[in-house]
Amino acid sequence: xxxxxxxxxxxxxxxxxxxxxxxxxxxxxxxxxxxxxxxxxxxxxxxxxxxxxxxxxxxxxxxxxxxxxxxxxxxxxxxxxxxxxxxxxxxxxxxxxxxxxxxxxxxxxxxxxxxxxxxxxxxxxxxxxxxxxxxxxxxxxxxxxxxxxxxxxxxxxxxxxxxxxxxxxxxxxxxxxxxxxxxxxxxxxxxxxxxxxxxxxxxxxxxxxxxxxxxxxxxxxxxxxxxxxxxxxxxxxxxxxxxxxxxxxxxxxxxxxxxxxxxxxxxxxxxxxxxxxxxxxxxxxxxxxxxxxxxxxxxxxxxxxxxxxxxxxxxxxxxxxxxxxxxxxxxxxxxxxxxxxxxxxxxxxxxxxxxxxxxxxxxxxxxxxxxxxxxxxxxxxxxxxxxxxxxxxxxxxxxxxxxxxxxxxxxxxxxxxxxxxxxxxxxxxxxxxxxxxxxxxxxxxxxxxxxxxxxxxxxxxxxxxxxxx
Amino acid sequence: xxxxxxxxxxxxxxxxxxxxxxxxxxxxxxxxxxxxxxxxxxxxxxxxxxxxxxxxxxxxxxxxxxxxxxxxxxxxxxxxxxxxxxxxxxxxxxxxxxxxxxxxxxxxxxxxxxxxxxxxxxxxxxxxxxxxxxxxxxxxxxxxxxxxxxxxxxxxxxxxxxxxxxxxxxxxxxxxxxxxxxxxxxxxxxxxxxxxxxxxxxxxxxxxxxxxxxxxxxxxxxxxxxxxxxxxxxxxxxxxxxxxxxxxxxxxxxxxxxxxxxxxxxxxxxxxxxxxxxxxxx
Numbered sequence: 001x002x003x004x005x006x007x008x009x010x011x012x013x014x015x016x017x018x019x020x021x022x023x024x025x026x027x028x029x030x031x032x033x034x035x036x037x038x039x040x041x042x043x044x045x046x047x048x049x050x051x052x053x054x055x056x057x058x059x060x061x062x063x064x065x066x067x068x069x070x071x072x073x074x075x076x077x078x079x080x081x082x083x084x085x086x087x088x089x090x091x092x093x094x095x096x097x098x099x100x101x102x103x104x105x106x107x108x109x110x111x112x113x114x115x116x117x118x119x120x121x122x123x124x125x126x127x128x129x130x131x132x133x134x135x136x137x138x139x140x141x142x143x144x145x146x147x148x149x150x151x152x153x154x155x156x157x158x159x160x161x162x163x164x165x166x167x168x169x170x171x172x173x174x175x176x177x178x179x180x181x182x183x184x185x186x187x188x189x190x191x192x193x194x195x196x197x198x199x200x201x202x203x204x205x206x207x208x209x210x211x212x213x214x215x216x217x218x219x220x221x222x223x224x225x226x227x228x229x230x231x232x233x234x235x236x237x238x239x240x241x242x243x244x245x246x247x248x249x250x251x252x253x254x255x256x257x258x259x260x261x262x263x264x265x266x267x268x269x270x271x272x273x274x275x276x277x278x279x280x281x282x283x284x285x286x287x288x289x290x291x292x293x294x295x296x297x298x299x300x301x302x303x304x305x306x307x308x309x310x311x312x313x314x315x316x317x318x319x320x321x322x323x324x325x326x327x328x329x330x331x332x333x334x335x336x337x338x339x340x341x342x343x344x345x346x347x348x349x350x351x352x353x354x355x356x357x358x359x360x361x362x363x364x365x366x367x368x369x370x371x372x373x374x375x376x377x378x379x380x381x382x383x384x385x386x387x388x389x390x391x392x393x394x395x396x397x398x399x400x401x402x403x404x405x406x407x408x409x410x411x412x413x414x415x416x417x418x419x420x421x422x423x424x425x426x427x428x429x430x431x432x433x434x435x436x437x438x439x440x441x442x443x444x445x446x447x448x449x450x451x452x453x454x455x456x457x458x459x460x461x462x463x464x465x466x467x468x469x
Numbered sequence: 470x471x472x473x474x475x476x477x478x479x480x481x482x483x484x485x486x487x488x489x490x491x492x493x494x495x496x497x498x499x500x501x502x503x504x505x506x507x508x509x510x511x512x513x514x515x516x517x518x519x520x521x522x523x524x525x526x527x528x529x530x531x532x533x534x535x536x537x538x539x540x541x542x543x544x545x546x547x548x549x550x551x552x553x554x555x556x557x558x559x560x561x562x563x564x565x566x567x568x569x570x571x572x573x574x575x576x577x578x579x580x581x582x583x584x585x586x587x588x589x590x591x592x593x594x595x596x597x598x599x600x601x602x603x604x605x606x607x608x609x610x611x612x613x614x615x616x617x618x619x620x621x622x623x624x625x626x627x628x629x630x631x632x633x634x635x636x637x638x639x640x641x642x643x644x645x646x647x648x649x650x651x652x653x654x655x656x657x658x659x660x661x662x663x664x665x666x667x668x669x670x671x672x673x674x675x676x677x678x679x680x681x682x683x684x685x686x687x688x689x690x691x692x693x694x695x696x697x698x699x700x701x702x703x704x705x706x707x708x709x710x711x712x713x714x715x716x717x718x719x720x721x722x723x724x725x726x727x728x729x730x731x732x733x734x735x736x737x738x739x740x741x742x743x744x745x746x747x748x749x750x751x
Contacts, residue, residue, distance in 0.1 A: 173688060241694075253726055281734050402691065
């Protein structure tokens with residue numbers, strides 16, 4: 001038997017110098033031979049561990065085995081039993097903390113590239129433009145309303161439709177996808193090529209999507225159930241309220257929330273201004289505050305929009321960066337300047353209402369806090385100014401209150417997150433379920449999808465009882 | 470959702486009135502709320518405060534001024550054309566209730582449009598409504614007939630004196646105060662500088678003044694934070710916390726600065742288009 005390579009087959013990527021100036025996808029994907037060779041690294045463990053790391057429970061060993069035998073159609077079918085958006089997840093899941101973390105190969109070297117293989121079979125299928133057979137609904141099929149067409153809502157809707165429920169997704173923006181459309185940049189997750197197609201496939205399956213519908217304003221949850229005839233509701237409205245630091249100068253021109261910065265670019269296509277009318281002023285020197293994936297996305301977007309120098313300003317150290325290692329690596333390759341252990345204290349005015357600089361203070365790490373991360377402390381007298389004309393705040397976001405505040409009986413916690421059962425998504429209001437960032441606070445695409453999936457199963461149980469089955 | 474333009478009217482140079490078919494939105498809209506529209510695939514999302522709504526006919530009326538590329542594009546739509554995206558209602562409704570007493574409703578420029586449903590609501594609730602409408606000159610005054618129909622008294626001011634009182638809306642407001650009119654509440658909607666001067670006029674009188682803000686925004690649901698405005702000690706999002714705020718607490722200077730955030734960029738682009746001959750005439 002041939003010795004198994006300790007490293008993954010490398011992912012073909014655009015050259016960092018080239019890609020830093022375009023919005024095309026960075027990672028290019030495996031070809032067939034590489035995919036099969038990577039699949040052959042799988043040891044086919046008797047007791048596979050990988051699967052327990054998957055929030056939606058994909059039968060990973062089975063789909064990899066099928067890739068080994070070049071049964072690519074079989075492989076994607078296996079994935080789709082558990083995951084409605086494989087081309088998305090193959091790209092943006094933090095596999096290193098999930099399936100790949102448990103892969104036995106990872107103990108001695110690198111795990112099997114499970115995410116890369118998922119992407120390969122998903123992309124391959126997508127390229128074939130296979131016909132999707134619409135679901136045939138029973139005449140008396142029950143109706144479910146899903147609020148929010150992001151990862152949680154899409155996965156919940158897909159599962160429910162496959163169980164025979166008539167599902168309508170209500171989306172506030174003009175494009176479905178939630179964070180997949182407005183947040184994650186084109187160069188990590190192509191919109192026309194991937195997101196729109198995945199969503200179109202759900203629609204072909206029979207899921208109805210109504211964009212431009214702000215539930216809470218146009219309809220309340222009660223109205224959906226009492227007047228519009230929905231038998232159950234799933235709330236997956238996400239983390240849609242950006243946090244600011246509440247430091248002086250934060251309302252100056254040139255300061256954006258990461259949400260605004262990324263929405264202008266991704267959803268409104270400001271990177272194609274003036275063909276698309278929405279502007280986005282980037283400036284020459286940009287500071288992105290925060291160390292998560294959103295911060296990396298904003299920084300790399302700024303670079304592509306023409307900024308000359310882009311800083312990441314983060315109050316803890318390299319080890320504590322919450323972003324995926326791969327994203328940090330990509331950002332560094334592209335020339336993002338990491339100003340770690342620095343915390344902004346003021347955005348400085350140029351005297352005309354615009355940003356002139358970001359005043360920061362140096363930090364040092366103290367003892368670990370409750371989260372296990374070492375908590376940063378300011379070093380007295382160490383303030384300095386970073387000369388920038390644009391500041392992007394990427395320090396997280398809270399739950400959007402519009403649905404919760406108009407839904408009596410559906411309780412929220414003191415942060416404003418909807419209180420929902422971890423296993424079922426059931427809220428305190430009968431017939432109303434919730435999942436994703438609106439429940440957990442800002443997390444990942446796949447965790448939201450997992451929550452949507454669990455809720456779909458629970459809604460199925462609830463509706464079975466309701467119809468006396 | 471898509472929404473058809475049922476009626477288009479040029480109110481004054483560059484100012485259009487659209488009656489838009491949007492029955493579901495009309496059913497829910499209250500005075501003070503706004504909609505966001507996107508004329509076509511390439512267009513910006515534009516927030517516009519609702520100028521009128523007719524629940525029975527299912528119509529939302531919007532009034533807008535051509536100020537940039539996106540409103541220019543919107544103005545090219547004709548009767549029967551569809552607006553690609555029409556979202557609403559958004560924001561909090563005005564607090565309209567009976568027994569408020571005398572309410573002065575001030576509209577400056579096309580600010581008359583959003584003040585109209587509020588004034589009407591105030592009147593319907595049984596309050597005394599005195600409306601002040603300000604314009605630079607008579608030919609750009611809009612909605613006079615509508616305002617007169619729902620107000621107990623209507624005062625027009627023009628900067629150039631071509632109609633009504635020569636002066637600003639604050640001139641008329643001061644005259645009301647001087648004649649001993651007992652005012653309980655002031656609504657002021659219009660350009661930032663107008664709202665600011667009304668607020669400065671009412672502040673020493675301790676006269677509660679509500680303003681409606683229209684800052685730069687993208688989504689209109691609290692997601693982007695672009696519309697943040699300093700109100701007292703707090704940063705508020707105009708889209709979900711507003712658009713109406715206590716005028717005495719609003720940082721108008723900050724608001725005005727933020728409204729200019731993209732102006733230069735859009736102006737540069739416009740000039741560029743003119744120079745390469747892609748302008749309106751081309």
